[in-house]
Structures are given as C-alpha cells and as structure tokens.
Amino acid sequence: MTACSTARGSAGPGRVRAVACAAVLVALATGCRADTAPAWGYPELGATLGSLSRALDESCAGQAPASCGDDLDRLDALAERAFAEVLDHRLLDDAYLAARNGVDRARALRLAAAAKARALRDPHHPPLGRAVAAERLAYRHLLAALERLRTAPPPGDGTDPV
Secondary structure (H helix, E strand, O other): OOHHHHHOOOOOHHHHHHHHHHHHHHHHHHOOOHHHOOOOOOHHHHHHHHHHHHHHHHOOOOOOHHHOHHHHHHHHHHHHHHHHHHHHOOOOOHHHHHHHHHHHHHHHHHHHHHHHHHHHOOOOOHHHHHHHHHHHHHHHHHHHHHHHHHHOOOOOOOOOOO
16 A cells, blocks of 8 residues: 555545645656756757867967967857856856956956057067966866866755756
C-alpha cells in the first residue's frame, strides 16, 4: 500500500497526506519535468566566447606592439557582446566584474604607453610591449571568468527560470 492509498481511509492526518500526494502529482505533471528546465549551457555565450578566444589568439601575431592596438580594440566589441549575454542570463558575479575591471585598467595603461611610444616614435617601446602583454593576459582572465559563468549550473536544482 502506498501513502496515497492509505490516506483515503483516515479522516484527519490521512487527508493531509492525500492532499500532499495530490500536490506532488500535480507538480510532477505540470512543472517538474526535465523538459521545462532551462538549458544552462548558454550556447550563444559559448559561441561568443569561442569567437573572443580565437580573436585573442590571432591578435598581435608577429606585430610590433604599436600595431596591436587595433586588434585589441576589436576584442572589446566581442567582450561587450559577451557582457550583454551575461546580463541577459543574469550571470553577473564578482569574479567577472574583477576580470572586466582588469581589462579596463590594462587598456588604459596600453593607451598611455601607446601615446608615449608615438611621442618617442618608437613602435617597440618596452613599456608598450609590457602593456600589450598585460592587456592580453587580462583578456585571458576575462575569458576564464566568462567560461566559469557559462558552465556553472544555475542556483537551485536547475529548474528555476533564468
């Protein structure tokens, strides 16, 4: 005998069990199916991260640090698209914000170093090379933070709306 079938015979506590059984059955039938849970792999964000990773790998390939600025500036458009997708899915966290701030700080340093290199007319100015390397590393940290956000299961049991 199941709890639901024994609940029919009793008047007090059995009725509570019957209502509980009915509630569980209704929940199973209406909203707890596996096909109602959101896909938390976030395929759009995954595609954007793939594009950002490829663009980062291809940026500054064999170029002088002074020539890398355009490549690094193009990365920001992809990073902005990833940010929009993070906001759409409400995935924002402290690690992502720290990584994004790191990219912004590294960009500011690169722009200052590029201005100095232009003033000196030295495309291989050592501080500019270090600033370019720092910005690329900051983008790597941003990619890692975004990948953690994308692959982490949502809070709860995965059936909450995104």
